[in-house]
Amino acid sequence: MAVLLxxxxxxxxxxxxxxxxxxxxxxEAGRVTCVLGDNGAGKSTFIKILSGLYEPSEGEYLxxxxxxxxxxxxxxRASGIATVYQDLAMAPLMSVxxxxxxxxxxxxxxxxxxxxxxxxxxxxxxxxxxxxxxIDQPVGTLSGGERQSVAIARAVYFGARVLILDEPTxxxxxxxxxxxLKYIKVAAERGLGVIFITxxxxxxxxxxxxxxxxxxxxxxxxxxxxxxELDELTRMMAGGAELRALQHELGVR
Amino acid sequence: MSSTDAPAPHAASDERIAFRxxxxxxxISPEIGALIGAVMVWTLFWAVGSEFSTAxxxxxxxxxxxxxxxxxxxxxxxxxxxxxxxxSGVITGSMGIFVGIFAQRFMGDGASMYxxxxxxxxxxxxxxxxxxxxxxxxxxxSFIVTLATFFVLQGANLVFxxxxxxxxxxxxxxxxxxxxxxxxxxVFAGKFxxxxxxxxxxxxxxxxxxxxxxxxxxxxxxxLVRRQAAHSRALVLLxxxxxxAAAGLVLLHTTDGVGANWLCSILGxxxxxxGTVGFASWRYETTAPDGAWLAPSVRVPLVGGVGALVxxxxxxxxxxxxxxxxxxxxxxxxxKVAIGVAAAALGFGVALHLGxxxxxxxxxxxxxxxxxxxxxxxxxxxxxxxxxxxxxxLLQLTTEQGFRAGLFVGxxxxxxxxxxxxxxxxxxxxxxxxxxxxLIAASAVVxxxxxxxxxxxxxxxxxxxxxxxxxxxxxxxxxxxxxAVGTKRHAFDRAAxxxxxxxxxxxxxxxxxxxxxxxxxxxxxxxxxxxxxxxITGVAAFVLARTxxxxxxxxxxxxxxxxxxxxxxxxxxxxxLFMMVSLVGCFVGMLTVLRYNSVPAGSGVGKxxxxxxxxxxxxxxxxxxxxxxxxxxxxxxxxxMPVNGINYAGWNSDNKMIFLGVVxxxxxxxxxxxxxxxxxxx
Numbered sequence: 001m002a003v004l005l006x007x008x009x010x011x012x013x014x015x016x017x018x019x020x021x022x023x024x025x026x027x028e029a030g031r032v033t034c035v036l037g038d039n040g041a042g043k044s045t046f047i048k049i050l051s052g053l054y055e056p057s058e059g060e061y062l063x064x065x066x067x068x069x070x071x072x073x074x075x076x077r078a079s080g081i082a083t084v085y086q087d088l089a090m091a092p093l094m095s096v097x098x099x100x101x102x103x104x105x106x107x108x109x110x111x112x113x114x115x116x117x118x119x120x121x122x123x124x125x126x127x128x129x130x131x132x133x134x135i136d137q138p139v140g141t142l143s144g145g146e147r148q149s150v151a152i153a154r155a156v157y158f159g160a161r162v163l164i165l166d167e168p169t170x171x172x173x174x175x176x177x178x179x180x181l182k183y184i185k186v187a188a189e190r191g192l193g194v195i196f197i198t199x200x201x202x203x204x205x206x207x208x209x210x211x212x213x214x215x216x217x218x219x220x221x222x223x224x225x226x227x228x229e230l231d232e233l234t235r236m237m238a239g240g241a242e243l244r245a246l247q248h249e250l251g252v253r
Numbered sequence: 254m255s256s257t258d259a260p261a262p263h264a265a266s267d268e269r270i271a272f273r274x275x276x277x278x279x280x281i282s283p284e285i286g287a288l289i290g291a292v293m294v295w296t297l298f299w300a301v302g303s304e305f306s307t308a309x310x311x312x313x314x315x316x317x318x319x320x321x322x323x324x325x326x327x328x329x330x331x332x333x334x335x336x337x338x339x340x341s342g343v344i345t346g347s348m349g350i351f352v353g354i355f356a357q358r359f360m361g362d363g364a365s366m367y368x369x370x371x372x373x374x375x376x377x378x379x380x381x382x383x384x385x386x387x388x389x390x391x392x393x394x395s396f397i398v399t400l401a402t403f404f405v406l407q408g409a410n411l412v413f414x415x416x417x418x419x420x421x422x423x424x425x426x427x428x429x430x431x432x433x434x435x436x437x438x439x440v441f442a443g444k445f446x447x448x449x450x451x452x453x454x455x456x457x458x459x460x461x462x463x464x465x466x467x468x469x470x471x472x473x474x475x476x477l478v479r480r481q482a483a484h485s486r487a488l489v490l491l492x493x494x495x496x497x498a499a500a501g502l503v504l505l506h507t508t509d510g511v512g513a514n515w516l517c518s519i520l521g522x523x524x525x526x527x528g529t530v531g532f533a534s535w536r537y538e539t540t541a542p543d544g545a546w547l548a549p550s551v552r553v554p555l556v557g558g559v560g561a562l563v564x565x566x567x568x569x570x571x572x573x574x575x576x577x578x579x580x581x582x583x584x585x586x587x588x589k590v591a592i593g594v595a596a597a598a599l600g601f602g603v604a605l606h607l608g609x610x611x612x613x614x615x616x617x618x619x620x621x622x623x624x625x626x627x628x629x630x631x632x633x634x635x636x637x638x639x640x641x642x643x644x645x646x647l648l649q650l651t652t653e654q655g656f657r658a659g660l661f662v663g664x665x666x667x668x669x670x671x672x673x674x675x676x677x678x679x680x681x682x683x684x685x686x687x688x689x690x691x692l693i694a695a696s697a698v699v700x701x702x703x704x705x706x707x708x709x710x711x712x713x714x715x716x717x718x719x720x721x722x723x724x725x726x727x728x729x730x731x732x733x734x735x736x737a738v739g740t741k742r743h744a745f746d747r748a749a750x751x752x753x754x755x756x757x758x759x760x761x762x763x764x765x766x767x768x769x770x771x772x773x774x775x776x777x778x779x780x781x782x783x784x785x786x787x788x789i790t791g792v793a794a795f796v797l798a799r800t801x802x803x804x805x806x807x808x809x810x811x812x813x814x815x816x817x818x819x820x821x822x823x824x825x826x827x828x829x830l831f832m833m834v835s836l837v838g839c840f841v842g843m844l845t846v847l848r849y850n851s852v853p854a855g856s857g858v859g860k861x862x863x864x865x866x867x868x869x870x871x872x873x874x875x876x877x878x879x880x881x882x883x884x885x886x887x888x889x890x891x892x893x894m895p896v897n898g899i900n901y902a903g904w905n906s907d908n909k910m911i912f913l914g915v916v917x918x919x920x921x922x923x924x925x926x927x928x929x930x931x932x933x934x935x
Contacts, residue, residue, distance in 0.1 A: 074820060085818065091811030093879045094804075102808050103819035105801035112801050115751065 002029045003065070004162050004193040005050070005081075010059035012045050018217050019045040023059070025212045025222045027162060027193040032184060034204035035197045036237055037214035043197050046214065047166050050195065051083040052076030082160035084151045084168065092140030096132055097121040099139050100154050120157075128153045128186055145176035149183050162193045169203050181207050201233040213237065283872030284884030290870065290920040291887045291894075296665070298898030305901040312779045318893030319782035320345070320841045322886045324860070325867035326793045327837035329885035332868050333797070334830045335810030335877030336388060336395040339861050340402035341834050344380060346856030347406045348373045348842030350414055353423035353852055356431045366433040374839050380406075381835025385828030395831075403861070410854045424851040442847040443781045457767050462502060464763035465724045469529060469731040471757030474749055477537035477739040487535035494528025497521075522699050526692060526730050530738065538740040546685050551678045555690060558671030562697055565664025593641050600640030604633035672697055684737045691733020695726040724764060765791075782844050786886070789837070793882040806830065811878030867892050870920045891920050 005027040012020040020042045027033045037043045048054040049061070052070030060067050063079050070076045073083070090099045097114075100121040107113035122135045130149045132142075139147060148168045155163055165184065169177040184207050188194050198204050204211065211228060213220040213236055220236055298305045305314075324341060331338055356369040364372075384402055388395045414423050428434040501521025533539060547555070608629030672694050679690040765787075797803035808816035809826045817823045846852050869875060870891055871884025895912050 073818070077820075090815050091808045091878055093811045093874070094807050098804055098807065102804060102816065103821045105804055107801070110800045110802060112799050112804055114799060 003027070004029055004063070005195075006060075006062040006065070008060040008062070010046075010049060010056045010061065012042075012049060012054060013057045020049070020056075020214075020217050023212070023214070023219050025210070027195055028209075029161070029193050030188055030191050031209040032188050032194040032196055032207050033210040033212065034208035035195060035212045035214065036199065036201060036204055036233070038199055038237070040216065041214040042217040043199075043214060044166075045217075047083065047164055047197060050076075050164055051081060077160075080159060080161035081164065082155035082158070082162070083164040083166065084148070084155055085166050090139045090147065090151065093138050095136045096125075096139055096142070096150060097135050100124070100150065100157075104158060124157045125150065125153050128156065128183055130183070143176060144172045145179040148172075148180045152180075152183050152187060156187060156190065156192065160192060162195065163187055164195045164197070166197050167199070168196070169198060169200065177203060199237070201230065201237050205230045205233060282881065283879065284881040284887060286923055286925075287871040287884040287887035287891065287920065290916075290923055291890045294891050294894050294898075294916060294920075298894060298902060301898075301902040301904075305898055310897065310901060314894055314897040315783050316780055317896055318889050319780070319786040320844055321860075321863060321867060321893050322786045322889035323782075323789050323837060323844075324841050324864045325871065325885040325889040326790050326882045327834045328861075328864040329868035329871060329873050329880055329882050330793060330797070330806060331830045331834050332865070332873045332875070333810050333877060333880040334806045334827060335813065336827060336830065337399060337865065338384060338831060338834045339396065339399040340380070340384065340406055341399075341838050341864055342857045342860030342862075343403050343406045343410070344377060344835055344838035344857065345842040345845060345860065346852060346854070346858065347410055348377055348839040349846035349852035349856060350410055350423050350854065351376060352843065352846055353426045354413065354417050356426070356434075357423075358417055363431060366431060366437045369431075370437060370843060373842070374836060377835040377839035377842075378832050381832035382828060384835065385831030388831070389824045389827055407855075407858055410856075414854045421854040422851055423854075426846055426852070427850045437843070438847050439781075441781065441785075441843050444779065458502070460763050460767035461724065462499070464760045464767065465727040467756050467760030467763065468724060469727050470532075471753045471760060472728060472731045473529075473533055473537065473735060473739070473753075474756065475753035476735045477533065479749065480536060480538050484535050487531045490531025491528055491535055492531070494524045494526070494531050497524025498528055500524070522696060522726065522730075525727055526695075529727075529731055529734055533734050533739055539738050540684075540740055541738075545683050546689055548678070548683065548686050551675050551686055551690060554671045554678070555675035555693065558668045558673075558675060559693065559697065561664045561668035561671060562700060565668060566700075568664070589645075593645055596644035597637040597641040601633050601637030604636035605629065608632055669697065688733055688737030691729060691736065695729040695733070698726040698729060780848070782848070785840075785844070790882055790886045797882060802826070807878060809877075863892055866917055870917060888920070891916060 003026050007026070008024050010020060010023045011018070023042075023046065025033060025035075035043055035046060045054065049056050052073045052075050055069060061070075062068070063081070068079065070079075076083075091102070094102070097118045101112075101117045105112045106116050106120070118135050122132070125132050128149060130146065130153060132146070132150070139150065142150065148165075152163065152165070152168075168180050168184075172180065181203060184194055184196055188207075188209075196204060196208065209225050211221075211223045211225070211233060213223075213233075295305075304310055324345070328338065328341055352366075352369045352373045355364055355372060356366055357363045359369070380402065384395075384399055387393070387398045391398070411421065414421055418424075426434075428438070498521050501517045501519075501524055504517040504520070609626075612626060612629060672690075676690050676694055679687045797806065805816065805821045805826050808821055809823050813823055842852075842857075845856070867888035868880065868885045870888035871881055871886065873880030873885065892913065895909060895916060899906050899909050899912065
């Protein structure tokens with residue numbers, strides 16, 4: 001498998017605060033790399049470095065084997081790295097197709113080819129296995145899972161090779177999360193490298209091929225799926241010793 | 254890829270949603286509430302003072318609506334983009350003053366208009382740029398920033414006109430005092446000449462007819478299943494019906510007189526219905542309508558509605574509309590007050606009684622408690638207030654004309670509502686019943702058209718109105734046929750949908766064109782400003798719906814951060830919108846200054862709220878991200894009609910603002926209800 005992204009010893013400092021230190025991982029085409037960590041583990045900083053919002057203070061960021069320095073998210077998008085944020089980056093009162101093509105409207109010289117836009121949006125969503133009831137309905141009337149799916153389909157259509165998903169399942173119920181996990185798998189099967197950021201190992205384990213665990217800005221390991229079990233993942237996520245102390249405190253025997 | 258290409262076109266349909274026909278799609282657009290509101294306000298004033306519908310009166314109220322409408326369009330765009338501009342009113346005055354002083358005083362003896370007008374636009378653009386840049390850079394609410402601009406401009410108007418012309422009004426902005434004034438006057442404030450009747454009228458009739466045909470075709474094409482082989486016998490029906498319809502309409506347009514009107518209308522409508530049936534069965538799959546013609550639950554509202562319309566018409570015929578004598582004159586103020594108080598007490602008492610009974614019923618456990626006693630008292634108080642207002646209004650209206658208006662509007666609205674109820678009920682009954690009710694509803698529209706036709710002063714204006722209502726009737730008939738006779742298409746058919754949409758668009762364009770021509774060539778007082786209004790609304794609607802900038806405007810107002818994240822130049826869009834509002838404000842300033850030849854220093858102050866109100870009535874959300882410029886234009890009509898209508902109604906014009914307030918509130922309320930209902934129907 002082709003390695004799309006490679007991070008070598010990435011660190012980020014804000015003044016005397018260490019946000020990230022010595023993080024390394026790889027993202028391969030057709031694979032899902034999960035980034036796991038509790039609140040304050042440095043996940044957000046990590047995403048912002050990946051998507052070009054921050055420059056790393058130390059370390060190397062390689063795309064297709066060549067080191068890069070992104071000045072803005074626009075640069076990252078130009079190299080095919082698309083980020084789907086938690087807040088979904090959509091206008092709730094606009095229709096699905098208007099949102100789908102927002103910022104990249106088809107048509108020459110300012111003209112917006114709405115017929116093309118409607119049909120393409122419908123077809124692209126179908127390709128991802130998403131069956132929107134009505135392409136004209138406002139995005140605000142979609143469920144959370146559907147909205148995530150539209151955002152993913154949009155990133156895929158606009159030529160993303162690497163898809164960064166920021167906590168796509170955190171605000172969703174069990175069934176909706178399942179839907180989103182399915183689309184993550186579909187995206188990977190279509191040859192994209194996916195970075196799936198979450199704090200839920202139960203969501204990460206079924207779809208992930210590689211797991212990067214973060215804790216307080218440090219890496220707790222970068223594992224391939226065959227090297228780690230779900231129980232182990234959960235235990236490390238919960239912070240092992242800390243959880244045992246907590247159990248003691250709560251009086252659980 | 255092969256697996257995704259496999260599904261047939263029909264698989265694109267979705268069993269979870271019922272197919273939404275073109276009429277339903279029309280109903281969920283934001284401007285429809287404003288359109289209904291505008292029609293209602295127009296009907297009210299027409300009913301109260303029938304001169305209101307004459308060509309010269311129409312020219313008059315459109316003349317005052319045009320500047321308001323042009324600005325409302327600009328303000329609506331800005332509002333959709335999520336911002337306000339409180340300086341949008343005063344800037345019209347500022348730019349008028351600027352041009353007036355510049356053209357009179359620049360370099361001693363004044364500048365040519367060719368210099369003054371572009372200079373004004375330049376200054377307006379700068380003010381808009383400043384507004385936008387300040388809002389974007391400081392992050393302060395646009396409400397505050399533009400309020401500051403508003404005060405600054407208001408002050409500047411006063412300072413400059415006092416210092417430079419020693420008055421609080423800039424006068425004599427005319428051809429004698431200013432160089433190159435004439436060409437600008439023609440463009441901004443010219444009048445259209447009245448042509449002798451003839452070609453323009455024929456052209457109008459032809460265009461309207463063609464448009465009606467195209468609209469009906471578009472409706473059918475988008476809703477029905479195509480027949481495999483053409484049904485040739487239906488052609489006879491089609492041709493016969495078409496001939497009768499054409500004959501009816503031509504006669505209607507050329508002859509005058511009550512009996513002839515009726516006959517021609519019946520001929521026209523019947524012919525159109527037969528022709529449409531013929532066309533529908535020639536081109537599309539049909540099913541014979543089945544079931545009972547009239548279900549009992551439909552019969553009552555239908556007969557009631559038709560009866561009410563006829564009764565309203567008969568009663569209003571008996572009352573002379575020219576009579577303004579009071580038929581219920583009450584001599585003393587004391588008696589009037591006493592009547593008002595009595596009405597309040599009665600309303601309060603009845604509402605309280607009903608409410609309390611309801612609370613008692615709930616207490617006995619028959620229903621979940623929704624009504625608490627304080628709420629009942631509140632509602633009762635409101636009822637008291639409403640009944641006082643109603644009685645006082647009635648006392649105001651008690652000229653014979655007012656009485657007639659009350660009766661006509663009461664019967665008319667009641668009749669239409671009843672027929673609508675019947676139509677709603679017919680939907681769930683047999684197809685035959687649906688067809689019948691649809692045809693009767695269309696007849697009611699034509700009935701109203703004929704009524705308007707011979708109740709108003711101008712022959713040509715009546716022609717235009719009949720044309721408009723005939724199109725509405727044609728659309729209702731086509732819809733009834735789709736519901737009752739045709740086999741409804743539930744699948745998505747790209748070719749047919751595109752065809753239908755294109756043809757429908759051409760039809761609507763023709764209607765638009767026909768009325769532009771009518772306005773341009775018929776009015777005794779019609780000014781260029783109305784043409785400008787139409788053009789600006791059209792351009793703005795196109796930009797909003799069919800260009801990337803339109804998409805950006807929606808997104809910037811709907812979710813700024815999202816728009817920025819996908820690469821929309823948010824700040825540029827906002828600054829551009831502010832500049833656009835200021836430039837349009839300057840344009841309106843030119844319209845006013847060239848029309849009235851003088852500008853008081855306070856010109857335009859306070860107008861900004863009218864613009865905002867027109868936009869909101871037109872369906873724009875105050876919070877941004879949603880709205881329509883066509884709706885804003887209708888909103889401007891709603892705001893402008895009472896100003897002139899009150900004079901024609903013979904009411905005390907001091908009541909103007911009260912009326913405006915109530916109408917605007919009701920319009921927004923109706924709009925909101927309709928939008929909610931339409932959203933639920935999705």
